[in-house]
Amino acid sequence: MAVHSLRFRLVDSPDSYGAKRRARRAAWLSETFPDLADMSVLDLGGRVSSWTKVPVRPKHVHVVNLEPLPEELPDWLEADHADACELPPEIMARRYDLVFSNSVIEHVGGYERRRRMAEAIRMLAPRYWVQTPYRYFPVEPHWVAPGMQFLPVPARVAVARKWPLAYTPGKSYEAAMKQVLTTELIGRAEMRYLFPDAVVRSERLLGLTKSLIAVRTG
Known part of the structure; x- marks a missing residue:
């Protein structure tokens, strides 16, 4: 019980380090894209609930993942059940202002599938934000x-x-x-290779790079 309580305090509770890190990341996203409130956003692999808690809500959010779909959604949010590495034609035919993906690309199953996901991200919007835990941080985050x-x-x-x-x-x-x-963590060289037109930012903890964020601002 004590061990699970420790994990809850570190990662899962609303007051945990993990929750505070996610809040800082959301603030960084809105600072990077000042017009986020007017954007249409495609979230690959995210959750509907996450977008109800952000400090700046986009005009429209389209969530795509492999989890069961919620039964009811607000009018500014839509969701589809699909593979981020093999998006259906009807999604690939659309265009968004921003593609967002948080801690997903390390789970898709090998380099070739990561390459296909990255290719789709770069095609679907002029701007994107793709975060992944850094392979060489000393603690495996999952x-x-x-x-x-x-x-x-x-x-x-x-x-x-x-x-x-x-x-x-x-x-x-x-x-x-x-x-x-x-679960295959990746390093900076692969991130730069997958997203050659992005700036790869470092999210740090105690001076060490904890995660990487590939950002293209337009």
Whole structure:
């Protein structure tokens, strides 16, 4: 119980470091795009609920992910069930003011799928904001486990099953393996390669780069 309480205080609670970091990131987004309130935004892999809490609400938000869709949405928000790496033609035919993606590209399943997602992002809007945890930060952020991302797959699976700060310790081997194989942190060189027309910003913690944000402002 004490360990799960620690994770809640660090990551999950409204007053946690994770919540404060997300709030700072939202403020940084609105500062980077001062006309955000007048924009149409495509959010790849996000959640509808996140946009109800931001300090500046865009004019229209289109959320696309693989989770079940909410039954009711406000008139400024729409949602579709789709793969960010294989967007359907009806979405690819649209144009937005901004494409936004937060902590998604590291989960899509390998370099080729990341490349396809990045290509779609660069096509769909003149501006984008793509955030991902930095591979070389010393603590793996999904499990809050030091150095986990550098371990071989069997060791990462063991950590995913038993590490007490994981979201769901004690999960099955199959579930842990799937989660490990679909969590692949990337570094600055790959981020620059995927988004050559962006500025890659660093989000820091204690002087160390904790996450990367590829930003194209137009």
